[in-house]
Every structure is written in C-alpha cells, then in structure tokens.
Amino acid sequence: MLRRTLMAALAALPLAGPVAAQPAWPTQPIVMIIPFAPGPIDGVARIIGDAMGRDLGQPVVIENVPGAGGTIGVGRAAQARPDGYRILMHNIGMSTAPTLYRRLAWDPVRDFEPIGIMNRNPMVWIGRPSFPGTTLQEMTAYLQRQGTAANLAHAGLGSSSQLCAMLMQAALRSQATTVPFRSSGEVFPELNSGRIDLYCDQTTSALGQVQGGTVKAFALAAPQRLPMMPAVPTTAEAGMPDFQLSIWQALFAPAGTPRAVVDRLNRALRVALADPRVVTRLNELGTAPEPEATGSPEALRALLVSEVARWKPIIEAAGEFAD
Structure with missing residues (x-):
C-alpha cells in the first residue's frame, strides 16, 4: 500500500528537464x-x-x-x-x-x-601666439625672468594641466602666477587672445589648436615625437629629459x-x-x-x-x- 502511494506521488511530479543555462553576461547595456x-x-x-x-x-x-x-x-x-x-x-x-x-x-x-x-595622452606645453620665443628653453627662461608677472593657466583643481604646471614650477623653482579655470575649453580663448601666457594640456585637447597654428607649441612631455605633431620636439630633445608626463x-x-x-x-x-x-x-x-x-x-x-x-x-x- 505504501509502495503504491509513493509510486503514484512520483508519477504526479513533472518530468525533470535539463537545468536552464544562465544567460551569458552582459544581458543589458x-x-x-x-x-x-x-x-x-x-x-x-x-x-x-x-x-x-x-x-x-x-x-x-x-x-x-x-x-x-x-x-x-x-x-x-x-x-x-x-x-x-x-x-x-x-x-x-x-x-x-x-x-x-x-x-x-x-x-x-x-x-x-x-x-x-x-x-x-602625452602633455604638451603651449603658449599664446604672441609669446616671445619658440623653444622650451625660451619658455623656461621667460618663466624664470618674469617671476610672478608670468602666468600659467590650468583647468581646475586636480586637472592634468594643474599637475603639469606643478611639475614645471617645482623643476624651475618658478614663481609664475597660476590661473585656474573650470575646463580646457575656457582656457583656449584666453590663451588665443594673449591674456594667458602658457598652458600645459593633453594632446587630445591641444591637437587642433597646435595643428591650426592658433597657439605656439614648445615641447611634448613624452619619449617620442607624436606623428600628429611632427614638428613639436620632445622635452628630452629640448633639454629637459626628466620632464615627462603622460596622462x-x-x-x-x-x-x-x-x-x-x-x-x-x-x-x-x-x-x-x-x-x-x-x-x-x-x-x-x-x-x-x-x-x-x-x-x-x-x-x-x-x-x-x-x-x-x-x-x-x-x-x-x-x-x-x-x-
């Protein structure tokens, strides 16, 4: 009697099929x-x-x-x-x-x-079109000569441009005035107009400005020249081999x-x-x-x-x- 009851109960259960496969990750955007x-x-x-x-x-x-x-x-x-x-x-x-x-x-x-x-992204040092010099040596000499009268822009606290400016100020013991902005997009109009002397930015941001000739490019802080900026020397070529910064x-x-x-x-x-x-x-x-x-x-x-x-x-x- 017990055996017949168990057999009937088992017969009532659904047949076990294969275990459903979990969908491969990801399943949504x-x-x-x-x-x-x-x-x-x-x-x-x-x-x-x-x-x-x-x-x-x-x-x-x-x-x-x-x-x-x-x-x-x-x-x-x-x-x-x-x-x-x-x-x-x-x-x-x-x-x-x-x-x-x-x-x-x-x-x-x-x-x-x-x-x-x-x-x-390598960093590149650029300056206003009217900057009195075309080489990294002339740029650094200007910073040291002008002291607080020279200015360096950066795109806000923690930005790559601020870090680059910190490194250059420390390397030269420069007293140049740093001018913070909220983004690189705000810096370029001031740089193009000549109200800002110098700026260090990522190549992905500065490339168009350099190629368009709206700024002067002094040096690329990288081991090799960049194919899209072939005329811009590296900092090593320009006499500062230890000054390298890629973001x-x-x-x-x-x-x-x-x-x-x-x-x-x-x-x-x-x-x-x-x-x-x-x-x-x-x-x-x-x-x-x-x-x-x-x-x-x-x-x-x-x-x-x-x-x-x-x-x-x-x-x-x-x-x-x-x-």
Missing part, C-alpha cells in the same frame, strides 16, 4: 561614467566604448557626471551596484584626489576594482564586482584596443592604446598605488588643496 563635462575625453571613450560593445554584445553608453574636479562622478560610480553594468572611466586624477581633497568620500584603491588601462586613462568597476565580470570587461577592452580601426582613430586624436603587456587589472592596480605615492609629496609641496 553598460553605462560608462565620465566624471567630467563633455569634451575631448568623450571622443576616446566613445571610440573604445563602441568597440567594447561590439565584443560584449551590448552597447556601452556614456554618462557625463561633472563636478568638483571629477570627484562627484567617481563617488557615484563607487556607490553603483557591483554587477559591472556601471563602470568608471577616469584618469590620473584618480590617484591625486586623495591628496588634493581633504574630505574625499571614496578611496581609489579600496572602493574600486581595476579593469584596465585604455590609453595614455593615463583607465576603466574601473565598483568594489565587489565579481572577478569573472571584471575579466570579461578587460577582455572586451583588450579586443577593442587591438582593433586597427580603433588604433587609427586614437592616433588621429593624438593618443595611443595601452600595450597588451600592461593591460591587465593587476597592472592598473599597481600603477594606481604607485601614482598615489608619487603625487602626494608633489601636491603637498605645492600646497594646493580643496577644503
């Missing part, structure tokens, strides 16, 4: 947060993001979240759900913010999972994002950066993709930790902080 207002950096992000989307099978959508030198957008990314659907594109400012901002709500190492380095840009995910998701994003990034069409378009913007050898999440984490340590004493010596 990915948002790439850029912690700055729309500008040249968006061009790089869209080129790489579009190529990543093709590999991932889902679009990568750009979301600009500007404010407070990029710290607002980074904070939003840090608080995102750690599922890989909201990631952050940031640059060297990720490593300088902990020193520049005394009340930072996030930590670049603790609160993020590195995905990979995207590209590096890296990289992708990060919120802390706690599964390693499998981080690896999938890194793989899509590496596929994108190996695409000849992407390489060509990045070169046209004045930048180049990060080599495969330094493209891992571990390489980005090591770079971030070393950059935090590198910039801390430089920023503290300059004494430029946010409250």
Whole structure:
C-alpha cells in the first residue's frame, strides 16, 4: 500500500528537464561614467566604448557626471551596484584626489576594482601666439625672468594641466602666477587672445589648436615625437629629459564586482584596443592604446598605488588643496 502511494506521488511530479543555462553576461547595456563635462575625453571613450560593445554584445553608453574636479562622478560610480553594468572611466586624477581633497568620500584603491588601462595622452606645453620665443628653453627662461608677472593657466583643481604646471614650477623653482579655470575649453580663448601666457594640456585637447597654428607649441612631455605633431620636439630633445608626463586613462568597476565580470570587461577592452580601426582613430586624436603587456587589472592596480605615492609629496609641496 505504501509502495503504491509513493509510486503514484512520483508519477504526479513533472518530468525533470535539463537545468536552464544562465544567460551569458552582459544581458543589458553598460553605462560608462565620465566624471567630467563633455569634451575631448568623450571622443576616446566613445571610440573604445563602441568597440567594447561590439565584443560584449551590448552597447556601452556614456554618462557625463561633472563636478568638483571629477570627484562627484567617481563617488557615484563607487556607490553603483557591483554587477559591472556601471563602470568608471577616469584618469590620473584618480590617484591625486586623495591628496588634493581633504574630505574625499571614496578611496581609489579600496572602493574600486581595476579593469584596465585604455590609453595614455602625452602633455604638451603651449603658449599664446604672441609669446616671445619658440623653444622650451625660451619658455623656461621667460618663466624664470618674469617671476610672478608670468602666468600659467590650468583647468581646475586636480586637472592634468594643474599637475603639469606643478611639475614645471617645482623643476624651475618658478614663481609664475597660476590661473585656474573650470575646463580646457575656457582656457583656449584666453590663451588665443594673449591674456594667458602658457598652458600645459593633453594632446587630445591641444591637437587642433597646435595643428591650426592658433597657439605656439614648445615641447611634448613624452619619449617620442607624436606623428600628429611632427614638428613639436620632445622635452628630452629640448633639454629637459626628466620632464615627462603622460596622462593615463583607465576603466574601473565598483568594489565587489565579481572577478569573472571584471575579466570579461578587460577582455572586451583588450579586443577593442587591438582593433586597427580603433588604433587609427586614437592616433588621429593624438593618443595611443595601452600595450597588451600592461593591460591587465593587476597592472592598473599597481600603477594606481604607485601614482598615489608619487603625487602626494608633489601636491603637498605645492600646497594646493580643496577644503
């Protein structure tokens, strides 16, 4: 009797089918947060993001979240759900913010999972069209001779242009007056009109100005000349071999994002950066993709930790902080 009851109960159960396979990640669009207002950096992000989307099978959508030198957008990314659907594109400012901002709500190492380095943009020293000189030696001599009467623009606290200005001021023991703006877009009209003497900017921002002849270009802070600026010598060629600065840009995910998701994003990034069409378009913007050898999440984490340590004493010596 008991056996017949059990058999009847088993017969009433639905037949077991194969276990449903989990859909491959990702299954929805990915948002790439850029912690700055729309500008040249968006061009790089869209080129790489579009190529990543093709590999991932889902679009990568750009979301600009500007404010407070990029710290607002980074904070939003840090608080995102750690599922890989909201990631952050940031640059060297990720490593300088902990020193520049005394009340930072996030930590670049603790609160993020590195995905990979995207590209590096060399910095280029440029000046007003009427600047009295054409070489880096003439530029540095002017800074030392004019003292506080000379002025250097930068695009705001924590910007790459501010970091470049800090390095030059320290190298020359210059007393030039620094003039902060909110973006590089605000600097160029003042530079073109002659109200600003000098500015150091990323090649992706300055390329059009240099090619158009609306500014004077003195030197590229990189080991080799740039094909899109062939007439601009490197700082090494111009007599300052130790003055080099390239601004890296990289992708990060919120802390706690599964390693499998981080690896999938890194793989899509590496596929994108190996695409000849992407390489060509990045070169046209004045930048180049990060080599495969330094493209891992571990390489980005090591770079971030070393950059935090590198910039801390430089920023503290300059004494430029946010409250």
